[in-house]
Amino acid sequence: MRRIRPRGFWHSRHQGWLFPFEAAQLLKNQFGAHFPIDPALQQWLEAVDHPLPPLPTHANLVAAADLNAPLSDGRQLLRHQRAGVRWLLARRGAVLADEMGLGKTITALAAARSLLRCSDSRLLVVAPVALHQHWQREALSLELAPQLLSWARLPQEPPPAGVVLLVDEAHFAQNIDAKRTQALLRLARHPRMRAVWLLSGTPLKNGRPVQLLPLLMAIGHPLARDRRAYEELFCNGHWRQAGARMVWDCQGASRLEELQRLLRPQLLFRRKADCLDLPPKLRCFRPVLLAASQQKRLDLALQQRLENYRQRATAGLVRSDAETLALLTAMRRLCALQKLPAAISLVQQLRAAGEAVVLFSSFVAPLAQLQRFLGGELLTGQVPLLQRQQRLLRFQAGSSDLLLATYGVGGIGLGLERASQVVLLERPWTPGDAEQAEDRCHRLGSKSTVTSHWLQLGSADALIDALILSKADRIEVVLAGRRRLLQRQPLAKMLNEILQE
Structure with missing residues (x-):
């Protein structure tokens, strides 16, 4: 064996x-x-x-793509999109990892249309249900009728004949043990696949190379043929003691520059600044200060949460070794509520200046409170899909100048280029989610500088933001090949410093 x-x-x-x-x-x-x-x-x-008949040469596929012809709605493919089509047509498996807002959807569909014209093939698109209408509109402009699949219901077998598979938000499959990842791998590796092209603006959301492994498996990258070797080389894979047993730990990162070099043939990463003449995106860090009485109440609430967790751990209801993470999550929730007055004041200033504003948070409770005080459109997972789409249309049409959204709903696939002001009440764990949220507004169609306001309250926010920036440096090395001096302290050590404060 x-x-x-x-x-x-x-x-x-x-x-x-x-x-x-x-x-x-x-x-x-x-x-x-x-x-x-x-x-x-x-x-x-x-x-x-019994393999499928071979495809025409790359030159013939590019000719069939008819890249200079206008789309049915009058649009023309941009220069970087035409280059992306030619790049995809040279590869049967690839990850299109352009930054958000560069038009990955139309690029992938234009390449798929060429394959459909040159072979007896079907087009399958895997995408979150909330983005199906977007895919239908873009496919219609290319006179395509793809079969749309949701991540929750992937078939075990593709349709007969050849298949071109496009996978949107491919980072949904970054956990190799998740059921949806296994379902995607079963579909993507089927012998009847003509091409498997994955789309994701954040293929390495958390800065861990192990997250790339399922994506590489799906496209048949040579690095993914030996999982253990990949984990040893690029994920600092090693055995470690965990209680009474040994466990395999591959959550680290190593040899990132070598990984970037080996990924380059099948992963295309381009920045908006290199492809489009867009206004810049600025980040503005806004410190939030509390009065002594408010700080005292915050400290008391945090101490109560910590004591409650320890009591539950003693009773065996929760894991005792997860105290650090539980404490940090409690700090983020409490701080988000404490920042509401500052957020209200900032949003009121921006609206008074005639600006449309998008505000993101990880938590529903502060968003609901903000809507009661400020109005606006609320997008969370608790809102039915049809109502979400209606609220989004009202915001984009100018009927409302404020959109309040969770990262999980508002940060995926939506075009919010009407707004040039983004407020992050607190930051998510991963830099990919923060980038996704900001780039909902900073994208193709943006007409003015996009300003992202990061509200920072105390050490908890400083810790999260430091983690985001350090992970972003690691991602920069893997995707862009830019050398960085990576320095990162363990989470537990940083949190202990906060508690000492």
């Missing part, structure tokens, strides 16, 4: 060996006479033995 290549590994939860699909034929030759072969795997092997 250990001599089989690509390598597999023993999975204790499944009580069996896991191998990449590329090892299936060798496994069949070695063990097929001794063990039954799963019928679905047998169908895959037969599909490999």
Whole structure:
């Protein structure tokens, strides 16, 4: 078993060996006479033995893309979009990781149209349900009718004939053990796939190379054929003691510049500043100061939360080793509520100056309070999808000048270029989510400088913001290949410093 290549590994939860699909034929030759072969795997092997007819040359595919012809709605592909189409057509598996707002959707659809014109193929698009209308509109401008799939309901088998698979918000599949990731990998690695193109403005949301591994598996990147080797080389993978047992830890990062060099052939990352003549995006850090009485109430509330957590840990209701994370989450929630007066004052100033404002938070409670005081449109996961779309249209049409949204709803795929003022009540854990939120406004169609206001209250916000910036440096090395001196303290050490304060 250990001599089989690509390598597999023993999975204790499944009580069996896991191998990449590329090892299936060798496994069949070695063990097929001794063990039954799963019928679905047998169908895959037969599909490999009877491959699809070859595609035309790259030059013919580019010619079929007809890149200089106007779309049905009168638009023209921009220069960087035409270059993106040519780049995709040269690859059967790729990650289009352009910054948010560069028009990845129309780029991928234009490339897919060329493949459909040159082969008997179907077009599948995996995207969050909230973005299906957007995909339908863009596909209509190219006279395409894709089959739209939600992340929650991925089929086990693709349709007959060849398939071109486009995957929007591909970072949804960054956890290799998640069910939706496994479902995507099963679909993407099917032998009937003509092309698998993943779209994500944040393919490395949290700065951890292990998050890239499922995406590389989906596109058939050579680095992903040996999972353990990838984790050892680029994720600082090692065995460590956890209580009475040893666990495999691959949440670190190592050899990032080498990783960037090896990713470059199948991952395209471009910045807006390099492709578009857009107004700049500015970040404005706004400190929030509390009166002595307010600070005392905040400290008391935090102490009560900490004592309550420790009591529950003693009773065995929660994990005792997660106290650091629980305390930090409590600090973020409490601080978000304490920043509401400052947020109200800032939004009122911006609206008085005639500005449209988008405000983001991780938490629903402060957003609900802000809406009661300021009005505006509220977008959270508790709002039905149809109502969300109606509220978004009212904001974009100018009927409202304030949009209040959670990162999980407002930060995904929406175009909010009407607003040039973004307020982040507090920051999410990952730099990718912060970038996604800001770039909802800073995108193709922006007409003025976008200013992002980061409200900072005390050490908790300073800690989160420092983590975001340090993770962003790591992402910069992997995607852009820019050398950075990466310095980062452990989370527990930083939090202990805050508690001492």
